[in-house]
Amino acid sequence: MSETIILMENVNKWYGQFHVLRDINLDVAAGERIVICGPSGSGKSTLIRCINALESHQEGKIIVDGTELTDNLKKIEQVRKNVGMVFQHFNLFPHLTVLENLTLGPVWVLKQSQQQARDNAMQYLERVRIPDQADKFPGQLSGGQQQRVAIARSLCMNPKVLLFDEPTSALDPEMVKEVLDVMVNLAEESGVTMLCVTHEMGFARKVADRVVFMDQGSIVEQNTPDAFFDHPQHERTRHFLDQILH
Amino acid sequence: MNITNRDSGVVAALPPPRGKSGVIGWLRERLFSSPLNILITMLMVWLLLMGLPPLVEWALLKANFTAGNAQECRAGPGGACWAFIREKYRLILFGTYPYDEQWRPLLATLVLLAVIVCSAMRRFRDMRLFVIWAVGLALVACLMWGGFAGLSYVENTRWGGLPLTLILSTFGIAFAFPVGVVLALGRRSDMPVIKALCVVYIEIIRGVPLISLLFMSSVMLPLFLPEGMSFDKLLRAQIAIIMFASAYVAETVRGGLQAIPRGQIEGAQSIGLNYWQTMRKIVLPQALRIVIPPLVSIFIALFKDTSLVVVIGIYDLTLSAKASLSDPVWRGFSIEAYLFISLIYFLFCFAMSRYSKRLEAQLDTGYTR
Numbered sequence: 122m123s124e125t126i127i128l129m130e131n132v133n134k135w136y137g138q139f140h141v142l143r144d145i146n147l148d149v150a151a152g153e154r155i156v157i158c159g160p161s162g163s164g165k166s167t168l169i170r171c172i173n174a175l176e177s178h179q180e181g182k183i184i185v186d187g188t189e190l191t192d193n194l195k196k197i198e199q200v201r202k203n204v205g206m207v208f209q210h211f212n213l214f215p216h217l218t219v220l221e222n223l224t225l226g227p228v229w230v231l232k233q234s235q236q237q238a239r240d241n242a243m244q245y246l247e248r249v250r251i252p253d254q255a256d257k258f259p260g261q262l263s264g265g266q267q268q269r270v271a272i273a274r275s276l277c278m279n280p281k282v283l284l285f286d287e288p289t290s291a292l293d294p295e296m297v298k299e300v301l302d303v304m305v306n307l308a309e310e311s312g313v314t315m316l317c318v319t320h321e322m323g324f325a326r327k328v329a330d331r332v333v334f335m336d337q338g339s340i341v342e343q344n345t346p347d348a349f350f351d352h353p354q355h356e357r358t359r360h361f362l363d364q365i366l367h
Numbered sequence: 368m369n370i371t372n373r374d375s376g377v378v379a380a381l382p383p384p385r386g387k388s389g390v391i392g393w394l395r396e397r398l399f400s401s402p403l404n405i406l407i408t409m410l411m412v413w414l415l416l417m418g419l420p421p422l423v424e425w426a427l428l429k430a431n432f433t434a435g436n437a438q439e440c441r442a443g444p445g446g447a448c449w450a451f452i453r454e455k456y457r458l459i460l461f462g463t464y465p466y467d468e469q470w471r472p473l474l475a476t477l478v479l480l481a482v483i484v485c486s487a488m489r490r491f492r493d494m495r496l497f498v499i500w501a502v503g504l505a506l507v508a509c510l511m512w513g514g515f516a517g518l519s520y521v522e523n524t525r526w527g528g529l530p531l532t533l534i535l536s537t538f539g540i541a542f543a544f545p546v547g548v549v550l551a552l553g554r555r556s557d558m559p560v561i562k563a564l565c566v567v568y569i570e571i572i573r574g575v576p577l578i579s580l581l582f583m584s585s586v587m588l589p590l591f592l593p594e595g596m597s598f599d600k601l602l603r604a605q606i607a608i609i610m611f612a613s614a615y616v617a618e619t620v621r622g623g624l625q626a627i628p629r630g631q632i633e634g635a636q637s638i639g640l641n642y643w644q645t646m647r648k649i650v651l652p653q654a655l656r657i658v659i660p661p662l663v664s665i666f667i668a669l670f671k672d673t674s675l676v677v678v679i680g681i682y683d684l685t686l687s688a689k690a691s692l693s694d695p696v697w698r699g700f701s702i703e704a705y706l707f708i709s710l711i712y713f714l715f716c717f718a719m720s721r722y723s724k725r726l727e728a729q730l731d732t733g734y735t736r
Contacts, residue, residue, distance in 0.1 A: 202639040212634030216652050226638035
C-alpha cells in the first residue's frame with residue numbers, strides 16, 4: 122500500500138457560527154483518485170480548499186506530503202508548490218497569454234529558465250490538445266479550452282496532488298466531454314494523486330479508486346465506485362443517488 | 368396550429384441597408400433621430416454661429432501682433448493684443464530666471480519632455496529607462512543650477528514658469544504613484560498596525576486642502592526643525608505635493624484592487640506565488656489598468672494644482688503670468704495672459720489624456736467590452 126499523502130484528522134471548520142466541516146477524517150494514499158460528491162452546501166469544496174490552505178481550519182490536523190498546515194506561511198507555500206488546483210471558473214489570468222499563464226509559476230516559483238518553462242508548457246499544451254492556442258489570451262478561448270489551459274497550468278508545476286473543484290460545472294455539455302477526456306487521460310497516464318469534486322458520476326465510475334459522499338459537513342460514506350453505486354449503505358446516500366442517477 | 372418547418376439552414380451574410388450606414392446614416396442616427404434631437408442639433412448650430420465668428424474676429428482677425436506699447440495696441444480695431452505676449456512671453460515662461468541664461472531652463476524643459484516621451488514609448492520599457500531617467504535628471508539639474516563649466520550658479524528661488532511647473536508635476540506624479548500604490552496595498556492588508564497607519568495617513572491628507580499642506584510645509588516645518596537646519600523651500604513644496612497626491616492615488620488604486628475577483632488571487636496561490644509575486648504579476652497589472660481613467664484625472668489635476676505654490680512664494684507658470692501683468696507700460700491685458708497660460712496647461716493636460724487612451728488601448732487584451 123503506498124504511503125499516505127494527505128491526512129485529515131478530526132478536522133472541524135466554522136464560518137462564523139456555521140459548522141461547515143464536522144469531524145472530517147480522511148486518508149489519501151499517493152496516486153489514489155478520489156471523487157467527492159454530495160448535495161450543494163455539504164462542504165465538499167470547503168474540504169478540498171482546506172487541503173491547499175485556501176481555507177483555514179479551526180480544529181484538527183491536516184498533513185499534506187509530510188507538512189502540517191497551520192498558520193505558518195512558509196509551510197503553506199511549501200504545500201502549495203506540490204498541490205495544484207483546477208477551479209470551477211478557471212481563474213486564468215486574462216492579461217497574460219496562455220503560454221505566459223503556464224510559464225509564470227515554473228519561472229517564478231520553481232526557478233526554471235524561460236526556455237525550459239516554455240518547452241515544458243508546450244508539452245503540456247499538447248497533452249491537453251491545444252498547442253495552437255499558446256499565444257492567445259484566455260478571453261479568446263472557449264470555456265472548454267480555458268479549463269484545459271487551467272489543467273495544463275497546474276500540471277506545469279509538477280504537483281504531487283491535483284485538486285479539482287467542480288471543473289466541468291460551468292461548461293456546456295459539448296465541452297464537458299473534452300475536459301473529462303483530459304482528466305481521464307491524466308488519471309490513466311500519470312501517477313498524480315487526484316481529488317475531484319464533481320457531479321459527473323460517469324467519470325467517477327471510470328476513473329475513481331474511491332468515492333466519498335458528504336452531507337452537511339460530514340463524510341457519510343466512502344467506498345469503491347462499484348460498491349458505492351451498486352450497494353450504497355446509508356439511507357442518505359441512496360436518496361442522493363436516486364436524485365442524480367435517474 | 369400549423370407550424371411549418373421551413374428548414375432554411377444557415378442564412379448567407381448580406382450588406383446592411385442603405386441610409387443606415389456611412390456618413391448619412393451617422394448624421395441621421397446621431398443628430399436627427401428624433402424631434403427632440405433635431406431641436407437640440409439646431410440649437411447647437413445656432414450657438415456655434417453666434418459664438419464662433421466673434422471669437423475668431425477678436426482672437427485673429429482684429430488682433431494686433433506687432434504693437435510696441437499698450438497705447439498702440441488699444442488704438443487698434445479692438446481685437447486681442449498678442450503683442451503683449453510677444454513682449455512678455457519670456458517672463459511668463461521662465462519667471463525670474465536671469466534673462467541671459469534662459470536658454471538653460473529652455474533646454475532643461477526640452478530634456479525633461481524628451482525623458483517623459485521616452486517613458487511613454489513601448490520600446491524603452493526595459494532597464495534603459497532607468498539610465499534615460501538618471502541621465503536626463505542629471506542634465507536638468509546641471510542646467511538649472513549650474514555653478515560649473517562656465518555656467519553661473521542660479522539658486523532655485525529664481526527658478527520659475529514652465530520648467531518649474533513641469534519639475535513639480537513630474538516628480539509629484541513619479542513619486543506619488545508608487546507611494547499611493549503601497550498605501551493602497553497597506554490599507555487592504557491584514558496586519559492591523561500597517562492598515563491603521565495607512566488609513567490615518569490617507570484620511571488626514573485627504574481631509575486638508577493642498578494649500579494648507581504647502582503652508583504647513585513652508586511655515587510650520589521650520590519651527591519644528593532644530594536650530595540652523597533648514598530644508599530647501601522647493602523641496603518642501605515638492606514633498607507636500609507628493610504627499611497630497613499619494614493619498615488620492617491610494618484610494619483610486621484601492622478601488623481597482625477591490626474590483627479584482629478573489630479567484631485571481633486564489634489562482635495565483637494555487638500555483639505557489641507568494642503575496643508580492645501575486646500583487647506584482649497578477650493583481651496590480653489588472654487593477655491599475657482598470658483605474659487608468661481616474662488616475663489620469665488625478666495627475667491632470669495635480670499638474671494644475673502646482674499653481675498653488677503661489678501661496679509660499681514660488682514662481683510657477685500662473686504666478687509668472689500674474690507678474691507679467693504688473694508692468695506699468697503694458698497694463699490691462701489679463702485676458703491675453705491667462706489665455707496664453709491656459710493654452711499651455713491645456714496642451715499638457717490634453718496630451719496626458721490622449722496618452723491615457725492610447726495606454727488603455729495598448730493594454731486591452733480582449734477581455735473588456
